[in-house]
Amino acid sequence: METAIKEISENHPCAENACAAGVAGIRDALYVLNGKWKLPLIFALTEGPKRFKDIQRSLGEITPKILSKELKELELNEFVVRTVYSTTPVTVIYELTPYSKSLKPVLNELKDWGIQHRQRIVASRKSI
């Protein structure tokens, strides 16, 4: 039994090399995409530019303070561009940069997983 455990804990291919790079990659990604709102927000903009209030409605219950903060951070990291049109009243459009479109595969996988996960949860509730 002891040898079996030793093999498990010593022979996995991830010991020092490839796994570390992968973990680092994921942590780098999360560093700019962390929190409750950034990924949903970017996703909401994938289908086109939107105004502040439109984004707020898309996301449901986000308060303006939080939305404002998130948008500023996304602007800093070059995921979003803010454009002001001097209409009356003023119109502000937020849209994704070309760079943030590189997130599309991530967002799609995450979205699909989330939808399937919710279905699984609902199904397991029913069966109880």
Next chain:
Amino acid sequence: METAIKEISENHPCAENACAAGVAGIRDALYVLNGKWKLPLIFALTEGPKRFKDIQRSLGEITPKILSKELKELELNEFVVRTVYSTTPVTVIYELTPYSKSLKPVLNELKDWGIQHRQRIVASRKSI
């Protein structure tokens, strides 16, 4: 100019329907995968079962308290199974459930994006 803006903010295909489902999916996913450590942790286990200390080393600077908490949450959500072997000293193995392997596409996309993102940041630093 006003009409152009109106078109932008009213004609995007995401107004009330498909976009909302996507946002909800992403939020459902983040609900169980939130925080700094869960995704890196799951990724670290994708290449095989590991012991507590091995995971700690894989993740770098995580403190035992945090790691313990994260593992418990992942166990509750059925991403991870904990097995104790009564060797001396005791051996504890953590491994992914079959379900959590459904996260593989998400993790791979996120990892690739993170690696590419770091390269982009490094490159832009150099060019300044």
Next chain:
DNA sequence: GATACCGGTATCCTTTGGGATAGTAATATC
């Protein structure tokens, strides 16, 4: 006898994330 490893706990603390509520100027609408 001192030190180190394992798998954690216990305690304390700081930071942040995020929410509630209210308010702003300028205009449009009823």
Next chain:
DNA sequence: GATATTACTATCCCAAAGGATACCGGTATC
């Protein structure tokens, strides 16, 4: 004249996330 809308900001507040440090029993190692 009252109310609504847009795009926010200001203030206050709370809970959770996460980190630092120390410690535990048991064993092995030097």
